[in-house]
Amino acid sequence: MSEHNHEHHVSSAGQLWAIGTALLFLTILTVVLAKFVAIPPPFDVVTAISIALVKAFLVAAFFMNLYWDVKFNAMLLLMAASFFILMVVITLLDTMYRNDVIPSF
Amino acid sequence: MANHSTSHPTHVQHHFVDSDQQFDTAKMGMWVFLVNEILFFGGLFCAYIVYRAWYPELFTEAALELNTFWGAVNTVVLIGSSLTVAMAIRSAQKDQIEGLKKNLLITIGLAVVFMVIKGFEYAHKFELGIFPGEYYTYEGLEHAQAAVFFSIYYMLTGVHALHVIIGIGLIYWIYRRASKGEFSSEYYTPVEITGLYWHLVDLIWIFLFPLLYLIE
Amino acid sequence: MATAEVSNTKTLKVKRFKPSDDPKNTYLNHEKGVWAWMTTVDHKKIGLMYLGSVALFFLIGGVLALLLRTELLTPAKTFIEADTYNQFFTLHGAIMVFFVLVPSIPAALGNFVLPMQLGAKDVAFPRLNLASLYIYWIGAIFTFIALANNGLDTGWTFYTPYSTTSTSSVIWVTMGVFILGFSSILTGTNFITTVHKLRAPGISWGKLPLNIWALYATSIIQVLATPVLAITVLLLTMERTLGIGIFDPALGGDPVLFQHFFWFYSHPAVYIMIVPGFGIISEVITTFSKKHIFGYWAIALSSLAIAFIGFLVWGHHMFTSGQSAVATTVFSFLTFLVGIPTGIKILNWVATLYKGSIEMKTPMIYVFIFLFLFSIGGFTGIMLGALSADIHLHDTYYVVAHFHYVMMGGTLIALLSGLHYWWPKMTGKMYNEFQAKIGAALIFIGFNMTFLPQFIMGSQGMPRRYYNYIDQFTVFHQTSTIGSYILGVGFLLIAYYLFVSLFKGEKAGANPWGSRGLEWQATSPPDFHNFDHTPVIINGPYDYHKPMEEFQLGLADSHNGHDPSHEAVSAGKAVETN
Numbered sequence: 001m002s003e004h005n006h007e008h009h010v011s012s013a014g015q016l017w018a019i020g021t022a023l024l025f026l027t028i029l030t031v032v033l034a035k036f037v038a039i040p041p042p043f044d045v046v047t048a049i050s051i052a053l054v055k056a057f058l059v060a061a062f063f064m065n066l067y068w069d070v071k072f073n074a075m076l077l078l079m080a081a082s083f084f085i086l087m088v089v090i091t092l093l094d095t096m097y098r099n100d101v102i103p104s105f
Numbered sequence: 106m107a108n109h110s111t112s113h114p115t116h117v118q119h120h121f122v123d124s125d126q127q128f129d130t131a132k133m134g135m136w137v138f139l140v141n142e143i144l145f146f147g148g149l150f151c152a153y154i155v156y157r158a159w160y161p162e163l164f165t166e167a168a169l170e171l172n173t174f175w176g177a178v179n180t181v182v183l184i185g186s187s188l189t190v191a192m193a194i195r196s197a198q199k200d201q202i203e204g205l206k207k208n209l210l211i212t213i214g215l216a217v218v219f220m221v222i223k224g225f226e227y228a229h230k231f232e233l234g235i236f237p238g239e240y241y242t243y244e245g246l247e248h249a250q251a252a253v254f255f256s257i258y259y260m261l262t263g264v265h266a267l268h269v270i271i272g273i274g275l276i277y278w279i280y281r282r283a284s285k286g287e288f289s290s291e292y293y294t295p296v297e298i299t300g301l302y303w304h305l306v307d308l309i310w311i312f313l314f315p316l317l318y319l320i321e
Numbered sequence: 322m323a324t325a326e327v328s329n330t331k332t333l334k335v336k337r338f339k340p341s342d343d344p345k346n347t348y349l350n351h352e353k354g355v356w357a358w359m360t361t362v363d364h365k366k367i368g369l370m371y372l373g374s375v376a377l378f379f380l381i382g383g384v385l386a387l388l389l390r391t392e393l394l395t396p397a398k399t400f401i402e403a404d405t406y407n408q409f410f411t412l413h414g415a416i417m418v419f420f421v422l423v424p425s426i427p428a429a430l431g432n433f434v435l436p437m438q439l440g441a442k443d444v445a446f447p448r449l450n451l452a453s454l455y456i457y458w459i460g461a462i463f464t465f466i467a468l469a470n471n472g473l474d475t476g477w478t479f480y481t482p483y484s485t486t487s488t489s490s491v492i493w494v495t496m497g498v499f500i501l502g503f504s505s506i507l508t509g510t511n512f513i514t515t516v517h518k519l520r521a522p523g524i525s526w527g528k529l530p531l532n533i534w535a536l537y538a539t540s541i542i543q544v545l546a547t548p549v550l551a552i553t554v555l556l557l558t559m560e561r562t563l564g565i566g567i568f569d570p571a572l573g574g575d576p577v578l579f580q581h582f583f584w585f586y587s588h589p590a591v592y593i594m595i596v597p598g599f600g601i602i603s604e605v606i607t608t609f610s611k612k613h614i615f616g617y618w619a620i621a622l623s624s625l626a627i628a629f630i631g632f633l634v635w636g637h638h639m640f641t642s643g644q645s646a647v648a649t650t651v652f653s654f655l656t657f658l659v660g661i662p663t664g665i666k667i668l669n670w671v672a673t674l675y676k677g678s679i680e681m682k683t684p685m686i687y688v689f690i691f692l693f694l695f696s697i698g699g700f701t702g703i704m705l706g707a708l709s710a711d712i713h714l715h716d717t718y719y720v721v722a723h724f725h726y727v728m729m730g731g732t733l734i735a736l737l738s739g740l741h742y743w744w745p746k747m748t749g750k751m752y753n754e755f756q757a758k759i760g761a762a763l764i765f766i767g768f769n770m771t772f773l774p775q776f777i778m779g780s781q782g783m784p785r786r787y788y789n790y791i792d793q794f795t796v797f798h799q800t801s802t803i804g805s806y807i808l809g810v811g812f813l814l815i816a817y818y819l820f821v822s823l824f825k826g827e828k829a830g831a832n833p834w835g836s837r838g839l840e841w842q843a844t845s846p847p848d849f850h851n852f853d854h855t856p857v858i859i860n861g862p863y864d865y866h867k868p869m870e871e872f873q874l875g876l877a878d879s880h881n882g883h884d885p886s887h888e889a890v891s892a893g894k895a896v897e898t899n
Binding site: 008010011013016017019020023024027028030031034035041044045048049051052055056059060063064069070072073076077079080081083084087088091092095096 | 129144148180187192311315
Binding site: 121143 | 444
C-alpha cells in the first residue's frame with residue numbers, strides 16, 4: 001500500500017473558473033488595446049507581449065499547477081524560456097547590426 | 106517493517122517504489138518534454154522576430170489580411186479548452202469519472218471548433234491565392250517579401266495546428282481509457298500529463314495570437 | 322515505510338550484500354531469443370543494442386573515411402570522381418556526427434551504467450528507452466534510403482542555398498535527422514528524470530558519481546538544443562518542397578539565418594559528444610589511481626558550466642559568413658570563456674593522479690591518450706576562436722584536424738576507455754590485456770600520424786573538402802593516409818579481441834578493477850534487476866580510503882519490491898526474513 005509523500009493539489013471548481021475568467025478578460029483587454037488604442041511602436045508589441053506573459057503565467061501556475069508543484073518543474077519552464085530568449089537576442093546581435101562597418105577597414 | 110512485501114497496485118511499474126514516485130516522475134518527464142516543445146516553437150518564433158525586425162512595414166501591411174476577430178475567438182476557444190481539461194483532471198482527482206469523461210469530450214469539442222475556424226481561415230486565404238512559399242499568387246500586397254510573411258504565418262500556425270490535432274487524438278485516447286474505468290483518484294497520471302501537453306498548446310497560441318493577429 | 326527516500330530522521334537497517342563472482346542468473350540469460358531482445362525494456366540490453374548499432378555505423382563511417390584518405394593519396398584524381406568524393410565526405414560527417422558520436426556514450430554506455438550507478442532498477446521510462454532505439458534505427462533507414470537514391474553532397478552541415486537547390490536526396494536525410502533527434506531527446510528526458518527521482522537511499526547530489534553529473538549535463542543540452550535542429554531541418558525541408566524563402570536571398574531571405582539555426586544546435590551538440598566522455602575519464606582515472614577525485618565540485622559544476630556557455634558560442638562557426646562585427650566579437654569572447662571550465666577539468670584530473678597508486682591497465686592507457694589528444698584539440702579550438710587567426714584558418718585542414726582531435730581524440734578515446742572499463746561488467750568476461758595495449762598503441766600512433774600533418778597543411782592554406790590539391794601538400798596527405806590505415810588496423814584489432822573475449826575470455830569477477838563505484842558492487846554480468854537488494858550509500862563514490870564492505874550495503878529487509886512468496890527468480894539467494 002503506498003503512502004502519499006504529499007497530497008496532490010486539487011483546485012476547486014471556483015478557482016479554475018476564476019482563472020478562466022481572468023484569461024478571458026485579459027484576451028479582451030489585449031484585443032481592445034491593439035485595435036482601439038493607438039500605442040506607438042515598439043510599445044504596442046511590448047504591451048501585447050506583457051499581457052501574453054501574464055496569461056501564460058496564469059495558465060502555467062494555476063492550470064498546470066506549477067504553483068503547488070516541485071520547484072524543479074518551474075525551473076525547467078524558466079530555463080526553456082531563458083534559452084529561447086538567449087537564442088533570439090544573440091541572433092539579433094547579428095541580424096540587426098549587419099551594416100555596421102568593421103572598425104579599422 | 107518490510108519494504109514492499111505486498112505486491113504493487115497494478116498500475117505501478119516494476120522499477121518504481123510506489124505510486125507517488127511514478128506520478129512525480131511522469132510529471133517531471135512531461136515537463137522535460139515541454140521544454141523541448143518550447144525550444145521547437147522557439148526556432149519558429151525566432152525566425153518571426155528576425156523578419157519582423159527587418160521588415161516592420163511588411164508585417165503591418167500583411168497583418169491586415171488576417172482576421173483579428175476570428176483569431177480572438179480561437180484564443181477564447183483554446184482558453185476554454187484549457188479550463189475544461191483542468192476540470193477533467195479535477196474530476197479524476199475526485200473520482201468523478203462521469204465528470205472526467207464529460208470534460209474530456211468538451212475539450213475535444215472545443216479543439217475541433219478551433220480547427221474548424223482555422224480551416225475557414227486557411228480556405229479564405231487559399232481563395233485569394235495566399236499559399237505558402239513559391240505557390241503564393243496573391244496580388245493584393247505591394248511588399249516584395251509578402252510571400253515570406255505568409256510562409257512564416259503558415260509554418261507557425263501549421264505546426265501549431267498539427268499539435269492541436271495530435272492533442273485531440275491523445276485526449277480521445279484518454280477518454281476511451283476513462284470509459285474503461287482505468288482512472289481514479291489513485292491513478293490518473295495519463296490524464297495529468299496529457300493535460301500538461303494540452304496546456305502547452307494553449308500557451309503557444311497565447312503568444313502566437315498577439316504576434317500574428319494584433320499587429321496594427 | 323513504503324518509500325525509498327531517506328530523510329535525516331529516518332533509521333534504516335542495513336546489511337552487507339557481497340556480490341557473487343559467479344552469478345548463475347544474469348540479465349543475459351533472464352530472457353532469451355531475438356524477440357526478447359527486440360521487445361526488452363531492460364536498459365542494459367538496450368544499451369548493448371545501441372553499442373552494436375553505433376559500432377556498425379562507425380564501421381561504415383570509418384570505411385568512408387579510408388576511401389576519402391585513399392583518394393587524397395595523389396594530388397589529382399586517384400580512383401573516384403569529384404562528385405563521389407563530395408558524397409563520401411558528406412556521409413562520413415553525417416554518419417559520424419549523428420549516428421555515432423551523439424548517441425554513443427550516452428545511449429550505449431550511459432544506458433547501461435546510469436541506473437546501476439544510481440542503484441535503480443531501470444531508467445525512469447523504460448518503454449521510451451526502447452522507443453528511442455527504434456527511432457534511431459528508423460532515422461538511420463531514412464538516411465540510407467537517401468544513399469540509395471541520389472545520395473547527399475551538401476556537406477554534413479547542409480548549408481543553404483546549396484542544400485535548397487542540390488539535386489541530391491536532401492529531404493530523405495533531413496527527415497532522417499529529424500526522426501533521429503527524437504531518439505536523442507528521449508534519452509535525455511529519461512536520464513534527467515532518472516537522476517532526479519530514482520536514486521537509491523543515501524545518494525545525495527554530492528555523492529553522485531561524476532559520470533552521472535556529466536550525463537545529466539549532457540541530457541540538459543540534448544533536451545534544449547535538439548528541438549532547434551528539428552525545426553531547422555523542418556524549415557529546410559519546407560524550403561525545398563514549398564519554396565518558403567526565409568533562407569533565399571532572392572526572396573528577401575537570409576542564408577546566414579540557416580547557419581544560426583543550424584549551429585544553435587550543432588555547437589551544443591559537440592558538447593553532447595564530449596561531456597559524457599569527461600564523465601568516463603573521471604570514473605576511470607579514480608579507479609586506476611585508487612584515489613579520490615581532486616576537486617569533485619569543480620568537475621561536477623564545470624559540466625553544467627560547459628553546458629550553459631556552450632549554448633552561447635555558436636557563431637564561432639560563422640566568423641567568415643558575413644555575420645555582423647558585433648556578433649562576431651561577442652562570440653569570440655564567449656568562445657574563450659568556454660575553454661575555462663574544460664581546462665579546470667583537465668587540471669583536476671592531472672591533480673588526481675598525484676600520489677595515486679596508478680595501474681596502467683587498458684582503460685587507464687586510454688585516459689592518458691585522451692588527456693594528450695584532447696588537450697591539443699582544445700587548445701587549437703581556442704586558437705580558432707581568435708578572430709584574426711580564424712580568417713586565415715577557417716575552412717582549412719586546421720579546422721578538420723581540430724575537430725578530429727576533440728571528437729575522435731576526445732569522445733572516441735573516452736568511449737574506448739569506458740568500453741574497456743565496463744566490458745567485464747557488461748559481459749562478465751575479460752579481454753586479452755596485451756592485445757588491448759597493442760590496440761591502444763596502434764590507435765595513438767595512427768591517430769597522430771593521420772591528423773598532426775593536417776594542422777600543418779591547414780595553416781599553410783590547404784582547404785577542407787577539396788578533392789584535388791597542389792603539390793606542396795602531397796607528403797602531408799600521404800602521411801595522413803598511411804596513418805589512417807594504421808588507425809583502421811587498430812580498430813580491427815580492438816573489434817577482434819573484444820569479440821573473442823565473449824567466447825574465450827577469462828571470467829571477470831564482480832569487481833576486477835577494485836573500484837568503489839556502485840555498479841561494481843553488483844555481479845558481472847548484473848542481475849536482470851541490477852541488484853537483488855535496495856542499495857544504501859553512505860560514502861562518496863571515490864572514497865578509496867574506506868573499506869570495500871561499506872560500499873556493499875543494502876536495506877536489510879527489502880525484497881527489492883517483490884513479494885518473497887512470489888519470487889520466481891531468486892538470484893541464487895535464500896529468501897530473506899526479518
